[in-house]
Amino acid sequence: MADFDLEALSLTELRKLHKDIAKSISTYEDRQKAEARAKVEAFAKDLGYSLAELMGEDAKPKRAPAPAKYRHPENPALTWSGRGRKPLWFVEALDAGKAAEDMKIG
Known part of the structure; x- marks a missing residue:
């Protein structure tokens, strides 16, 4: 030592x-x-x-990923399930005046 x-x-x-x-x-x-x-x-x-x-x-059963609930307003490839930390694009859209309902899928 x-x-x-x-x-x-x-x-x-x-x-x-x-x-x-x-x-x-x-x-x-x-x-x-x-x-x-x-x-x-x-x-x-x-x-x-x-x-x-x-x-x-x-x-043990494997958990399936949660289905997407929100979609990026300009890039539909970006989605979020609504679980966990909010993605940056979601936060930026909210800051820009968009409502969460506007980005909701279906």
């Missing part, structure tokens, strides 16, 4: 060290999880199963 005086470091150096430590912790945890997953997958395979079969991941 490195032996250095933290008190001698500048604020910039301390922030960089903090960022590097956080990144190292994150990558360490990711590596540990990957190793654990590989061990569990190997164990499941030895028993004749896939990990997805044992975890029931195959049985």
Whole structure:
């Protein structure tokens, strides 16, 4: 382990060290999880199963994307389902005086 005086470091150096430590912790945890997953997958395979079969991941239904509810007034290729964050084109149209109802599909 490195032996250095933290008190001698500048604020910039301390922030960089903090960022590097956080990144190292994150990558360490990711590596540990990957190793654990590989061990569990190997164990499941030895028993004749896939990990997805044992975890029931195959049985989970896949959600279909939400249908589009709004369309860009000038570019019909741009749509939005009305869920999540508003797209920039939608916000700009609202700021320009358009109403959400004006962009509603059907």
